[in-house]
Amino acid sequence: MNAVKTIFRNPPLLTFVLVALVWLVASFTLRGFGAYGHLRYLLELAAVIGIAAAGQTLVILMGGIDLSVGAVITVTAILLPLISPAWDPTGLVGIALALSIATGIGVLNGAGAAYLRVPPIIMTLAMATFLQGLLVIVAGGSAVTVSNPAVILLGQSRPLGVPSGVLLWLAVSAVVLILIHRMPIGARFLAIGANPLAARLSGVSLPRNTLILYALSGFFAGLAGILVLGMNRQGYVGIGDPYLLTSIAAVVLGGTSILGGRGTYAGTIPGAILLVTTTALITVVNASPGWRSIMFGTLILALLLVSGREARR
């Protein structure tokens, strides 16, 4: 009884339990769903969302939002093959360059939000529009197939049977969780998210933390872009689009308040898995597109009823 109570009081844990339940039920009712290979693949897909949502979680915790995540993923996936220098056999230089670009985009977002006082939602939306313009220029370039060995390794290899993407996600999770819960800066993000005025008067610098956060968000989106590129071996325009809403949905499904100040990445992790699981579940059901869409929405709503109760105001 007490254990049940603990679970219900702990949104991340609750979401994990939900994921497990969905997996169990689906495995028993749908042939092949619970196959090890399939679950592994779902985790791999969740890794992309999870990594993109890492930055999104941080930004949302601080009371912001990043609508440029999808565009940054696309830009990274398209640019990386173009900018990977041929003389570097490891491909790491290309990765570093691509990540710096992604981080730079994040810094610009942060600067707009911090110094121009543009609401983050507008700043990052405008940034996404800029990046579309950039894509009009660079897309259709002739070298979009990735030959970068490090990227391919990341997208294709499975050390000890675990996809590298999942390993990368584990590393990202560890870093983000430490950042939020074990470093001073995490407590500052949360304070800003809950009450920016009080945080500022307590000596927390808003511009600095805003810059850092959006930079991190850009960085993680870039990382997700590289992983997607590796998994598909090719970038194309629009490859990042699905990750904008899913990254936000994963964060909110994980119990983090969209208004900031409350939540943790520990909830986003199962949130991401829950999303891909639901999508996969709907995919294998044979129904018309309309009915599949309805089922997907209903399922999300039903899961939300269990996990997403907002704390009393």
Added chain:
Amino acid sequence: MSAVSSSGWLYGAIQRRRNRGLGGLYLVVAAFLILYAVLFPGILSVGGFSKFTQNWFPLALVTMAQALLMLNGGITLAIGPLVSLGAVIAATTMDGMFGVPGGILAVALTGLAIGTVIGAIVAHLRLPAIIVTLAGSFIITGVALILLPRPGGFIPDWLSNTLAGHTPVAFLLLVVVLLLWKAFLATPLGLGIYAAGDNPVGAFRSGVPVERAKIAAFALSGLLTALAGLFVAAQTGSGDPVIGAPFTLNSIAAAVLGGVGFLGGKGTMRGAICGSLLLSVMINVMFFLGFPPVAQYVAQGLIIVGAVAVPELLKSWRARR
């Protein structure tokens, strides 16, 4: 102060005061409108004006729908699908037994009903609006796809010509909607939506029915959105189960551009409308300036950021002096 206490004084003074902070946006919008009129003087003719306002009208409606919720401390991601569903229902019911009035009624009721249900879920089950409406958006899309799996359906020509012909009916409708909004905002429930968005506990303690206000906000928002869908159907002469998709993000962008805050209670409808007008007129101005697509994207981003940043910077620069 008491000297000017004619009966309308307080209302007028409050209304004037609410323009505060919007001066910059008004200027930007006015500048774009003037630029547009210079580039295309035809806008000053009845036909040109009608066409321009028709293209702006649905965005204005959904922006109002979004702003209404944001003022109440909510948000909706179901705008686009609900526009589509409104269009689909209009296009599938108007050749039915009850004709055009039946169709309009069906659209309005659908919007109200969907809004009410979402509002009730958000208010009573205390679920975050953003994700409830996200889930709702899938369900609504599904319904639209089932009703009309591909673009089609029927809208009588006379309706299309009345609403979206060469007369400024759309603009007049917008004026009517705005007047209705003003009237609504002058009801206790209307102000309650505002108050409950800014300070729910305080509003509750003051006797505002906070939950009812929230449901009302969602219901009205649903109604406006579905009616935008009806207009789109009339404008295009048909229904399309996915035509509304881009409206979701655009409605949020327009509202925020117009100074409506994320956390509730902050902002004004007039600002939101200006935001939507800016987004709309910007498209035409960029066309007449002959921008190639790359420049369109870059300029669009710059205009959006600039419209918010420049007034803000001016303000802080003035404060510093």
Added chain:
Amino acid sequence: MTDQKPLLEARQVFKGFFGNPVLKGVDIALRPGRVHALLGENGAGKSTLINLLSGALQPDSGTIAVDGKPVGRFSPAAARAAGIAVVQQELSLTADLSIAENIGLGAFPRRFGLIDYAELHRGVREVCAMVGLTEPLDMPVADLALGRRQMVEIAKALYRRPRVLILDEPTSSLSAHEAGILADVIEALRDRGTALLYISHRLNEVQALCSHVTVLKDGGVTADQSLSGIDGEGLVRLMVGRETGDLFPPRAAANPGVLRIGVEGFSAGLVRDITFSGRAGEIIGIGGLVGQGQEDLLLGLYGAIPAKAVKAEVSGKPGLPADVGAANAAGLVYVPADRKHEGLVLPHSIASNLILPSLGRLARNGFRDRAAETGLIAELAKRLTIKGDVARPVQALSGGNQQKVALAKWLPLDPSVLLLNDPTRGVDIETKREIYLMLRGFATEGRLVIIASSDTPELVHLCDRVVVLREGAVAAELSGGAISEEAIVGAAMGVDRKGAAA
């Protein structure tokens, strides 16, 4: 008079939050034509009790009775219909709505279903005149200083023409002048037969206004009696339950040390071109009517709003701090008046709030040192007698305890200058004593304490020097024996001869 039938009663009410009982069988009866005081320490359950009386909360058991008849489900709307109004601490206002709309909220006069703005205007103007609110009625509440908002809150309650008026610490951010206006209003209402419940931690007001008292302690009523024949000390004894000493610590011998803050031609916000200085070991009070630039002076010195000065020296360095970080680095800290919005991160735990300014300092190799943090938090909680689990959200603390948290979080920084904006607002008398003692201690240790206060006795008895602001300028600078309530209020109102003996 007092044997008239009670208008509003609580009978044996119980209320707890998440299993923690707050009220354990409390009775209270409000009778017409009587000002009833409700006393108790911070967290005793006063606000909870009035939330029950006004329908904002439901009792776990026990009944609320109106006109002797128990009411079933009581809601704020039902309470209003029954003629009950509450003055909450700036809690129920909507920042973006105008003063008039805020006052009418929940009780709008209507015509054809629309708000009748003309009628609203009439009614609002009347109540505003009563409480001395002279701001334009179309002004958004966001533009008002804290104390003025409190007046709006009072006007809002009056607007409802209540039979029962409950005031929860209505004067805690009001200066003596505004508090006097309120007292007149209360007396007028009482004479008209209104039943009043008055909560305050300023016992002199209670003594002056109230004729009956209920004291809450540990969830129960420890006294329910007439106030006639009880003096100030008796009141304290009733509340605290034992004999207490002086509220204010003795002043130290005046020997100011080095210059900590010196500004000339200083302007920030409302403050225009003033000269001001403070030395180590001083407690300087900033007085004046509500909203004359006291807060802007502190915020400007703290680098939190744009400020400029012809000449400035802060902590031995020339120039004003550029931002809050710089101010902290220079040894300045600031405790805001509006603790809920500016001082605290309400939904976060007591612990997180206490540790926020010290996070960087305590970190080791970039990581948080949990052991050190826990130790520090425990020490702070002990030092300021913040009882209970520090993992609770500060939101769940009573107002006075919240104030302690807002102050305590700065102590680990070992500040050399403390800028305090009404630090004892809403704080109970015992805690006030502790805070005064602590502030005096700080001064003795060679720190500079600058304290803006709406509580005039505090300025008179605690401070070594008092600067009275009026319309952003220094109206008077008083020190030593020249500090008196009359001098301060006089200067604040502008009836004073230039700064008596400075």
Added chain:
Amino acid sequence: AANCIKGDRKAPYTVGWANIYSVPTWMKQTEGTIAAEVEELKKAGLVKDLMITDAQGNAQTQIQHIQSMIDANVDAIVVIAGSSNALDRVISDACDKGIAVVNFDSLVNTDKVTAKINTDSAEWGAGAAKWLADQLGGKGKIIVMNGPAGISVSDDRRKGAQPVLDANPGLEIITETNTEYNAAPAQEAMTSLLFANPEIDGVLSLGGAISAGSVMAFDRQGREQVPVTGENARQFLELWKEKGLKGWATMQPNWLGALSVYTAVQALEGKDVPAFVKVPLPVIDDSTIDSYLARAENFPADGYIYSDYDQALFDKLLAQK
């Protein structure tokens, strides 16, 4: 003369290219052929200006753009419709103004255009289904992968396949899925389908890069490749060769754009052009794939290898009745 043409417009002409979304690679390639064609026509003194708009996927914005083109009085409008019905009214307005309107790829409903140019989507679906049925000897379990729901192109292709599927009752459709015409979502969906269905005999994929995604899913899960249909996406053709697939593909040539500009100018010059220009669907199979791959390097890696074209081809297509 041709539809819409009134004969009062004189060379050199201004051409408006009302694109629905310029960012995807297929669109970029298409714009490339348009720009090249315009260069040719400029040299011939027939065109003076090309105005390009990008509706960013928003049919509503596209209406606004076309309205602006009418306002700017361009001589020709070349358009890919963002919705098969939504543009009907604005396009017939353009036609009424004597503007040469040439619509290709995604077609509008109205016939008030100068010409529509397209391949036959129903034929596409039928051809793909036919090939797959032949490959499987008329029986087996197949998966249908189609483009987004609610779009007429995907619906038309799917409908075209249906008669063939009906004629082959031995073909069992185990699941149908809709995704964007992109590789990643297709790969994602197919992977889940692979696990749920141990037996799959063929994949009926109806366009874009969906086939590439499907093949990659089989590959990554170590499943044996099955016969698959598709389009001329370079990635798919390369995988086909690399994995030795049994494959079939056709294409939507990017030069439909160039042809459309050419057609518009021809019509303005007073030539009679057919109201519907049907462009035959080429078949890419094992016998022709090498000729496509030989030119692969000239095309973007995520692009489409289209067949060669020249003016002679255009004239021949326009000569059909």
